Amino acid sequence: xxxxxxxxxxxxxxxxxxPTAHGVFETLVHRAGLASAIDVDSAGTGDxxxxxxxxxxxxxxxLTKGYDLSHLRARLVTPADxxxxxxxxxxxxxxxxxxxxxxxxxxxxxxxxFLDFSTQRTLSEVPDPYYGGDAGFEQVFNLVExxxxxLLAHICQQHGLVACH
Ligand code: 4NP
Numbered sequence: 001x002x003x004x005x006x007x008x009x010x011x012x013x014x015x016x017x018x019p020t021a022h023g024v025f026e027t028l029v030h031r032a033g034l035a036s037a038i039d040v041d042s043a044g045t046g047d048x049x050x051x052x053x054x055x056x057x058x059x060x061x062x063l064t065k066g067y068d069l070s071h072l073r074a075r076l077v078t079p080a081d082x083x084x085x086x087x088x089x090x091x092x093x094x095x096x097x098x099x100x101x102x103x104x105x106x107x108x109x110x111x112x113x114f115l116d117f118s119t120q121r122t123l124s125e126v127p128d129p130y131y132g133g134d135a136g137f138e139q140v141f142n143l144v145e146x147x148x149x150x151l152l153a154h155i156c157q158q159h160g161l162v163a164c165h
Contacts, residue, residue: 005159006039007151008085009114010095014044014074017091017126017140019054021114023062023069024141025148032163038155041085043077045098050074055130057137065141082107089114089151092125115143117150 009021022042029038044050053059054069062069079102082088086109090096099111115124126143129136156163 004037004039005087005155005161006085007041007087007089007155008077008081009040009042009089009091010045010077010099011042011091011126012044012046012095012128013049013055013130014042014046014076015049015052015055016058016129016137017144018042018044019069019072019074020058020062020067020140020144021089021091021148022072023067024144025151027067028148028152032152032156034152034156034161034163037159037161042072043075043081045077045095047076050076057129057134058140061134061137061141065145077102079104082109085109087151087155092128114147114151117154118143118147119150120146 009018011018019042022040026040029035029040052074054072059069082104088099088111090099090113096113103111113124114126126140127136129140
């Protein structure tokens, strides 16, 4: 049997941006009939919120768009994650720098910015919404939804997967 492709989304707290990406991308994977081919997870570079559910503002925006994030819990990213994931996807350049510092030399997968897969290309990073207002959470959702579609198309092309939607 062919090995699953594994995707890990990473932000700072793992309660706003990366859980949004986790929930949205996972839903797109399921809708495409690819749940048996692609695994999805998320983690944070900071340890303040380990074990916590996503931020209420994040959960609320996602729910109004039809995505349930209530099953997700925050965890810390570790160097061992590079052994388990093919795509380690950072929300911003600070996350990417932290990940590059823990990347083992043996890692052969993708390590880069999520918005590299955006089709709209309005921004290169997903802005941290934590200390801002509701508009920031709406912006995060829209950026994530667009880049999720782009990432799924990329993985399907790279790995010869056919999405059935
Ligand atoms: P996230 O947002 O990285 O998108 O989950 C943040 C959540 C919490 C904090 C910072 C950013 N914090 O400083 O606690």
